[in-house]
Amino acid sequence: MVSDENEAPPDGDNTVLPVHNLPSPTVKPSPFSEQLMTVMDLLDSNLESKSKLYKDLSLSYIFLMNNGRYIMQKIKGSAEIFELLGNTWTRKRSSDLRQYHKNYQRETWSKVLGCLKDEGLHVNGKVAKPILKERFKSFNAMFEEIHKAQSTWIVSDEQLQSELRVSISAVIIPAYRSFLGRFRQHLDAGRQTEKYIKFGPEDIETYIDELFDGNPSSLMRRRT
Structure with a gap:
């Protein structure tokens, strides 16, 4: 028996799909x-x-x-x-x-951020000044060392250079500003504050903007 060409196909796995519904063949790379x-x-x-x-x-x-x-x-x-x-x-x-x-970011700045955490600063419910002073000293030393090295590095692509600086500023500056706000009052005003707090948040931003320029500079020389 010959079936009519226009007859609907029977239900089941052998149903013939219209051509436009067939999956596209995989294009093999040249x-x-x-x-x-x-x-x-x-x-x-x-x-x-x-x-x-x-x-x-x-x-x-x-x-x-x-x-x-x-x-x-x-x-x-x-x-x-x-x-x-x-x-x-x-x-x-x-x-x-x-x-x-x-x-x-992790390799360069994670230890710097570690200096700006609260953990370990309190002893018997009070801020331990010797530990706080050491945190500020460590932050200053690490930041200056990074600036000294990475201001000599060159990132020639301006967009990449900007992206790096923005991402660094976004994690370092708020953390540093917050740390200062919470703990600077625990240092004695005057010489002690000047000795341990060497940078303001605006200074940090300025020095970050000098990274990847290929121009060596010393923060210690510029501060004196």
Whole structure:
């Protein structure tokens, strides 16, 4: 028996779907696209290897951010290459750059922030002045050391440079201002305050804005 071509297909797994409802076939990357992906992976591996040559972990993350941002700009500047690599590659590299930034923040500034916490400052319900003085001394020393080193580092991409400075300011300045507000009154006014509180919040902001310029400077020399 020959069925009518217009007859509705029977229910079940053998139902024939209209062509427009069929799933799109997977597009296989071209050989050139695959070769380009391989080259980019090799480039990434090479940069990772070179970053490990830096003894300073913070500098290694700056190196990876500098080079990663440069590569991303070049890829996005070529519509043909961008299309060959695709959105998946771009999203992965953008995620890598964000992770390098987070790693830099943690490696560089986590110990500095540790100086500005309340834990360990109170003994028998009172602020222990010797511990408080040591916290201020540690903060001053760490901040000055970071400024001394990282003001000589160069981040040539202005947007990346700005992003780094803004993110540092966002975590350091509020924490420092809050710490000062809670504890500066526990130091004796006069010489003791001047000895241990070497920076105001505005000073911190100014010095952060000098990072990544490639211009070495000493906070100690500028304060005297």
